[in-house]
Amino acid sequence: MLTLDGLKLKKCITIDELKASVGQRVAFSACVHKIRYMSGFAFVILRTGRYLIQSVHDEKICTSDISALKEGCYINITGQVKEDKRANYQLEIILESFDILSLPEADYPLHVSNKHLGCSIETNLEYRSVALRNPYERAAFKISEGVVSGFREFMLKEGFTEIHSPKIVAAGAEGGANIFTLKYFDKNAFLAQSPQFYKQTCVAFFDRVFEIGPVYRAERHNTTRHLNEYIGLDFEMGFIDDMTDVMNMETAMLKHILQHLREHYKNELEITGAVLPEIDSIPVLTFFEALEAIGSPRKYDLEPEDEVKLCNYAKEKFGSEFIFITHFPAAKRPFYAMNDPENDKLALSFDLLFRGLEITTGGQRIHNYKEQVAKMQKMGLNPDDFRTYLDIFKYGMPPHGGLGIGLERLVMKLLDLQNIRQASLFPRDLTHLDP
Amino acid sequence: MLTLDGLKLKKCITIDELKASVGQRVAFSACVHKIRYMSGFAFVILRTGRYLIQSVHDEKICTSDISALKEGCYINITGQVKEDKRANYQLEIILESFDILSLPEADYPLHVSNKHLGCSIETNLEYRSVALRNPYERAAFKISEGVVSGFREFMLKEGFTEIHSPKIVAAGAEGGANIFTLKYFDKNAFLAQSPQFYKQTCVAFFDRVFEIGPVYRAERHNTTRHLNEYIGLDFEMGFIDDMTDVMNMETAMLKHILQHLREHYKNELEITGAVLPEIDSIPVLTFFEALEAIGSPRKYDLEPEDEVKLCNYAKEKFGSEFIFITHFPAAKRPFYAMNDPENDKLALSFDLLFRGLEITTGGQRIHNYKEQVAKMQKMGLNPDDFRTYLDIFKYGMPPHGGLGIGLERLVMKLLDLQNIRQASLFPRDLTHLDP
Structure with a gap:
């Protein structure tokens, strides 16, 4: 036998x-x-x-x-x-x-064996299974693998536990209308806009967690930098003194990822001609300092062109391709963001910009039950709609914070791709659902 | 600054x-x-x-x-x-x-500090964020982490590329009514029942791929072994001689995972009292040999009680806690399964059973365009509905095969848990959507 x-x-x-x-x-x-x-x-x-x-x-x-x-x-x-x-x-x-x-049944409809396909992104996506046979196109996904491997290796080394949270959920973490809805048996359900509630929940017993998984945003954007389904690299850590602990962890993590790519993905870096950034240290500006630095009028959030200007500013002034922006106006940040105790109009929240694009949003979260309930009420939310989420605070949470990185955005910028769809194997956007 | x-x-x-x-x-x-x-x-x-x-x-x-x-x-x-x-x-x-x-706002509603919670699974899920603070409950998810880490480490070592495929899809891979539907902007869409089409697509250019991601089944089961959202550990490999290449790869992978758990998760193995299986070699029976071995009448598929009997049989007869069953009746296997050239009524398809439960389904897939079109037609499917999937065969595919493992089922059996919900952080079943 x-x-x-x-x-x-x-x-x-x-x-x-x-x-x-x-x-x-x-x-x-x-x-x-x-x-x-x-x-x-x-x-x-x-x-x-x-x-x-x-x-x-x-x-x-x-x-x-x-x-x-x-x-x-x-x-x-x-x-x-x-x-x-x-x-x-x-x-x-x-x-x-x-x-x-x-033997194939038919000749390739694209110039697979050329260095570059030389077709429009539309044609590329129409014949996606063929386009990916082109070595330049496929190399982006080995780089993706390397980013994910480097991320995971770093997180495990630092004592974070890898978790898997459900993507069919009862409530959106980010609020707003940008959420896909579905029928879950006899209930109304949503596709998770982030693992936010779940990773916070797990901090109560694992102290530090990370997740690599899909994230859904039903945004009707049709740009070169938005996807409706993307891979989030998320982490959340307990016992922070303040949000710089989170930002510092991200800095070390990015250094680790870049080193991992240099060591194990030389082949694909050559194929794509990628020039990886060097990170020595990453400058930090507050939101209002940032607006001032680029001569922008006061506003509530950064526009795409502000992100470009701030990256140019960081490059010229500090020689850095990355820049952290902190202390955003609280009104534009989610209800779980902790407000700055020194200025209640600001949130202890940050973005990381890289080569003209926001690749991370993170911050310190509220950990006190009463403070979370009060902020929900102030923002017009009904705490009764968040019973199981509020349970985590009711039964105790350490001070904590975390962040989410969009994998495809990071890869897009590392490889200088012109369209984020080239960093997603089978992109989901307003018009593409197949393959 | x-x-x-x-x-x-x-x-x-x-x-x-x-x-x-x-x-x-x-x-x-x-x-x-x-x-x-x-x-x-x-x-x-x-x-x-x-x-x-x-x-x-x-x-x-x-x-x-x-x-x-x-x-x-x-x-x-x-x-x-x-x-x-x-x-x-x-x-x-x-x-x-x-x-x-x-400080917490309220006392734990469960006996978190006891060795075991001692409550029903219903109460456990009602206060899920508290239940997971119990060391025995949380240990299962460190073991999950270890299984996933061992899987990934093995796959990367063997030259497989890690991929991420979309979970919002245009067509189900497994067919049938057990699929969640949603509105994707103006289109009708589904939640992926498996990454099957996508991992096959990637074999055309990466030769070997694996994915760790959520899988959705809208089954109206309410059993101790079914979840409606679970984590699939999938791989697919090109250039196989036959499906034993896939089964052999799985055998080596399971050995690697068990070794990884022994080395790095001793703490959690002690907390849970888990007795890990020893794998020397895994016996293989064909479907009809298997029915005969347990004295079952001829049928088209294995029932849960057959799986239990076969595992007992393998344990007694071969001293193995695992057993492969091959050559299932083709009628009950998906349209992408290759039929046995020696008997067209059988599929080159296998299950792996462990401690009384099916934890893997896999097999050799069709790689020839005309053969795939013909099998679809024979099974009453319209090839026009699968244009982008059929493209992969039209433009050429190597012989290939693969499999999918249910993470929670494997962990459940490794830890001898009585309910699969204890192996899912936030289980999704007929009645649970929150948290």
Whole structure:
């Protein structure tokens, strides 16, 4: 009878293994990315899950017939690894044989094997499953993986517990009309605008938590910087002295992520031509200091153009591509934000701006039951609608704060992408629901 | 002006740090979990994010007044660490002072400081934010974290790319009526029943992918083993020879997860009294062999009681707490399952059973465009409804397969929990939507 012990696994080849195999025979699987016929031989560019590897088909050497090959087919190959300074990764495979595993039914409708697809974002999304086969397009999602891995590694190291909170919820955390509604059996429900209530709840017993999960905003925006479903990188920490503990944690976390990318994602940084920011220290301005710095009239919130101006200001004045803005007018911040004890019109709330875009909102939260009830009432909310949320304060909460980062916004800015949709595998916006 | 460099972070204390501090003064933050007044002194049990630590208040030593303390309040303490063989972790803190950071408004409505809450699951869920403060209840979610960390670590090591696919989708992957619907702007949409289409799509360019994310099933079940929103641990791999490549990968992955738990979650394994399974090799039976082994009449799918019987059978006959069942009747398997070329009535599909419960469904998928269109038609589906999904086959796919694991089911069985709701922080079932 068959039993499985997991000792011998199907492997996929890495570039380090190929480099270590120069002068030897290798066997691996790949997609035929491109065929270039030369006089007397052909280059067959092989696409593995991460690399483009140059192979050479010479009918005097290879026992398999190249005329059976087609761009987009998947094959198993055997060949000799040869050093070649001109090729990607300084190596080349001299094909000895191949087996075709599957053939496509049709030619790619996009220029997958070009360096850039060269089509509109609309066409890209129309043929999304094909567009992502382009190495430049797919590289953004390896970078996403790296950001998420770096985030998680840092959080676990700092004693945060990873949680998973429900996305079908009874009430919105951010309020307002920007919320998707659904029928949950016989109840009315919503899609979570953030894990805010849940991560606060978990601070009561885990002290520090983080979550990586989808976030929903039913905004009718059609811009290059909004998605209706995105991945939130959230954390919440107890026992803070004030919100600078949260901002300092974020600073260290961003440094860790950048270091993680430099160490493990060099390949994709090269493909995308990304220039990662250097973080020494991040300057902090209050909201009103920030308005003054860019010569803006007083207002209640930052506009997109203010974010651009403030980033330019931080770059010129402090040599930083990041800037924290703190102490926003409380009226524009959510009901769970703690007000500044020195000025009740301001919230202990901050944004982090990066390369012209807000990538984080965070702050210190109210932890006292009566203070939370009073603020809800003052903001016209009915505390009875938040019974289970208010329970966490009623039965005790430590002082705490936290933040949320939009993964796609961070990746967009790290890679200098022009449209946030290029940082989402299958973006959800006003018009795109499929695939 | 303030700048932040992330060099000095707010720390939370670990048990190793405490052990290394015997004979020294420490300072840390905690929740007052329990106070036990003795003659002339008091035990104050401190709950940190992971541990219960015994401290002793003696008014001759501690400068702070114990009468101000209350179970459920959050404090900063300083004290001397002393070895004490009778205490948790063989150590005790002699309190020197404490500051109260926050006081609860009301006493816990549950017996949080008891070893077990001793209330019904209904009461537990009614006061969920309080119930989770009980160390036994919360331990399940550290174990969850460990399962997820072990899964991710293994997948990354084996060259899988982590992806995030949308949960608002245009079509259900599993078909049927068990799907939540919502209005997405002017379109009708659904909540994803699995990341199936998306992970297959990504195999075309990443070869191997995995995802950790929510999964939605609108089943009107009210059992101890069903949730309507749960966390799926999914992977999909290209270039398989057959589905045993997938099953073998899962076997190795489970071994890795168990090893990860043994190494890093000993604390929670002790709190929960969990006995982890040993995996040497996992036996494999075909569906009809399995029915015969338990003396069942021929049928189309396994019933819950069959799963129990098969696990007992595997334990007795092979000494394994896991058993794979393969080659299910194709009629009960989804349209993307590849049929057995030797018997068209069977699908190349498998389940993994553990301690009486199905925790995984997986299999080899169709990768040929015409074969997929034909199977859809045979099953009464209209291929036009699946244009973007069929695109992936039209433009080429390698042979591939994968699986999905229900995180909460795995944790439930690892910890021998009686109800799956105890393995979900904020469970979603027929009646629970809040918190």
